[in-house]
Amino acid sequence: MSEEIMPDKNGRFGVYGGRYVAETLVPALEELAEQYEFIKKDKNFLKEFRDDLSHYVGRPSPLYFAKRWTELLGGAKIFLKREDLNHTGAHKINNTVGQILLAKHMGKKRIIAETGAGQHGVATATVAARHGLECLVYMGEEDIKRQSLNVFRMKLLGAEVVGVSSGTRTLKDAMNEAMRDWVTNVDDTYYIIGSVAGPHPYPQIVRDFNAVVGEEVIEQSQIQIGKDPDVLIACVGGGSNAMGLFYPFIENKNVRLIGVEAGGLGLSTGKHAAPLNDGKEGILHGMRTYLMQDDAGQIIETHSVSAGLDYPGVGPEHAWLKDIGRAEYVAADDEEALEAFKELTKVEGIMPALETAHGIAYVKKIAPTMPKEQTIIVNVSGRGDKDINTVASIEGIEL
Amino acid sequence: MTSKIKDTFSEIKAENRKALITYIVSGDPDLETTLEIMHTMVEEGADIIELGIPFSDPMAEGISIQKGHERALKTGASLIDALQLVNQFRSSNKKTPIVFMGYMNTFESLGAQAFMAKAVSAGVDGILIVDMPPEESSNFSDHAIKNNIDIIRLIAPTTSLDRAKKISSQSSGYIYYISVKGITGASNIDADDVKNKVEVLQTFTDLPIAIGFGIKDAISASSVKDIADGIVAGSVFVDLIGEGNDVLNMVAKKTKELKEVLG
Numbered sequence: 001m002s003e004e005i006m007p008d009k010n011g012r013f014g015v016y017g018g019r020y021v022a023e024t025l026v027p028a029l030e031e032l033a034e035q036y037e038f039i040k041k042d043k044n045f046l047k048e049f050r051d052d053l054s055h056y057v058g059r060p061s062p063l064y065f066a067k068r069w070t071e072l073l074g075g076a077k078i079f080l081k082r083e084d085l086n087h088t089g090a091h092k093i094n095n096t097v098g099q100i101l102l103a104k105h106m107g108k109k110r111i112i113a114e115t116g117a118g119q120h121g122v123a124t125a126t127v128a129a130r131h132g133l134e135c136l137v138y139m140g141e142e143d144i145k146r147q148s149l150n151v152f153r154m155k156l157l158g159a160e161v162v163g164v165s166s167g168t169r170t171l172k173d174a175m176n177e178a179m180r181d182w183v184t185n186v187d188d189t190y191y192i193i194g195s196v197a198g199p200h201p202y203p204q205i206v207r208d209f210n211a212v213v214g215e216e217v218i219e220q221s222q223i224q225i226g227k228d229p230d231v232l233i234a235c236v237g238g239g240s241n242a243m244g245l246f247y248p249f250i251e252n253k254n255v256r257l258i259g260v261e262a263g264g265l266g267l268s269t270g271k272h273a274a275p276l277n278d279g280k281e282g283i284l285h286g287m288r289t290y291l292m293q294d295d296a297g298q299i300i301e302t303h304s305v306s307a308g309l310d311y312p313g314v315g316p317e318h319a320w321l322k323d324i325g326r327a328e329y330v331a332a333d334d335e336e337a338l339e340a341f342k343e344l345t346k347v348e349g350i351m352p353a354l355e356t357a358h359g360i361a362y363v364k365k366i367a368p369t370m371p372k373e374q375t376i377i378v379n380v381s382g383r384g385d386k387d388i389n390t391v392a393s394i395e396g397i398e399l
Numbered sequence: 400m401t402s403k404i405k406d407t408f409s410e411i412k413a414e415n416r417k418a419l420i421t422y423i424v425s426g427d428p429d430l431e432t433t434l435e436i437m438h439t440m441v442e443e444g445a446d447i448i449e450l451g452i453p454f455s456d457p458m459a460e461g462i463s464i465q466k467g468h469e470r471a472l473k474t475g476a477s478l479i480d481a482l483q484l485v486n487q488f489r490s491s492n493k494k495t496p497i498v499f500m501g502y503m504n505t506f507e508s509l510g511a512q513a514f515m516a517k518a519v520s521a522g523v524d525g526i527l528i529v530d531m532p533p534e535e536s537s538n539f540s541d542h543a544i545k546n547n548i549d550i551i552r553l554i555a556p557t558t559s560l561d562r563a564k565k566i567s568s569q570s571s572g573y574i575y576y577i578s579v580k581g582i583t584g585a586s587n588i589d590a591d592d593v594k595n596k597v598e599v600l601q602t603f604t605d606l607p608i609a610i611g612f613g614i615k616d617a618i619s620a621s622s623v624k625d626i627a628d629g630i631v632a633g634s635v636f637v638d639l640i641g642e643g644n645d646v647l648n649m650v651a652k653k654t655k656e657l658k659e660v661l662g
Contacts, residue, residue: 010534018534018535019532019534019535020503020530020531020532020535021458021530021532022458022459022529022530022553022555022577023532023552023553023554023555023557023558023566023577024459024553024555024556024557024558024577024580024581025557026532026534026555026557026558026562027555027557027558027559027562028557166465166469167455167456167469172456173456176456176457176458179458180458180459180460180461180582183459183580183581183582184580184581184582184585185580186557186580187580282504282507282508283502283503283504283507283530284456284504285456285458286530291504293504293508295508296477296478296479296505296508297454297478297504297505297506297507297508297509298454298455298472298477298505299455299456299504300455
């Protein structure tokens, strides 16, 4: 099983991943990896984690047959994995429910997180509230503007939201700032990273806590479809919802895995957030992976209509899956995502997050080309309420 | 093999004083000024210059040096520029060691082999790549050793004894001891704690130890000068450059102030 192989003991997925951080954090990451290895085999922890997923998050999330949308597109049967129905409205809570238990096990009193769209920030603030821990969320000032609803939610949950004004004022800068906080307060602080990114062991931890998505899909497909799905589709920013869905299927080569990156204004314009499609190998945020960068190795500004995908890197396991050809990575641009957002809302009464809408957009492309006997499962990673302001303002409507 | 860094520390030791290592960002506020600042620092007593290589995401830096990186990047400064800068510096100064301090992605964009070749011909003496712990450094280390470029590594307050031994054994030039848990420009330096840690390091390494992070004036410098072989001051200079008032004079004054404390 790949579970035993990847990542290897140095936190590598092929050449990707690793632990490229300043020395102060190396011992903290070593301790985290050690504690995680211990806790993931601990019966009490596993029971608490599963109970929380059932009773707090509301799992399993449904696998829903999108009948009208399938008919409209006229090809493969489309099923939606409804992560949008989770508590707090996205897949992000799967990871934070797990990591907060790890933080408590390690005796940490203070929780920090970075957030882009605000979904991970909300999911972190939520579990911190539930466990009575202090919580501070770093968020780029650009994203604070785009996602004011989630900022207010975090504050209601008792978290402090700190605006980050350095660099491009988005997710990557929030992550830099969270790392700076962690290195300063490493003794009492636990950093909950929200994607399958960052230095080892984060890509592994976040993947494992999200793998419940794919595990449920394995079971649900047998019951509802009677066989494996043919294609799995998920949007990819850092790549946690995609990794959660893909991971339990990696060994099952009959299932195509397709990740959809943010094409922004179009791949040819260079204004996008699609490093797997149009980036090159490099090092950022403690990991070796594909990055959006210039010839001098400077990270360049990304563009996406969705704050959650507006990130110049991608989880190292995706970089590896791309290189070995196990997963395919495509892009959907802003316009396609907005169109998909509207279509799913109108046809199925399900309003997806703009991040999710990138995956939906690719379903629109591929479903009509597939025979009716085949099945696509797309991960509806989050719900779209948070994006209503963005969509309205693009249409010139003031709410 | 001889090393300019090694020779410099030997001389300083013979003179019974401590090394003053100064840090600025290459290209902050522009390359011409950086060159002038380097010469000024040497005139006022800097023994080694650490030249920060501007990077878009300087994760270990406090706000002062982050701004220095941003100012340098605005002018388009790059690793290649920094190499040319050293080349120019060497036309009148063959002696003062220059260490490149930066982040791995910029170095990787050139590639270890190409970078080391250029570094040698420009006259760079050492590298300190902040986000390159020993576990991730085999490629750069191999090429650095082949080219006789020193690899300066960080040891932190969080580093265990075993790990510190391993890091020391893979370092050359000097060891950069991070005085506080935190980022550059931190203000909570605890001299007693630093002393205890550095004394332990000295039991298993002969390399000189320089203390950095949080040294900004005569007071903080004198609090740690007797503990180690040198101090590194960075944020304080980058702040002066950022303020932009009479930069050369202000840098000269600050260098002199620190130099006087170190003997």
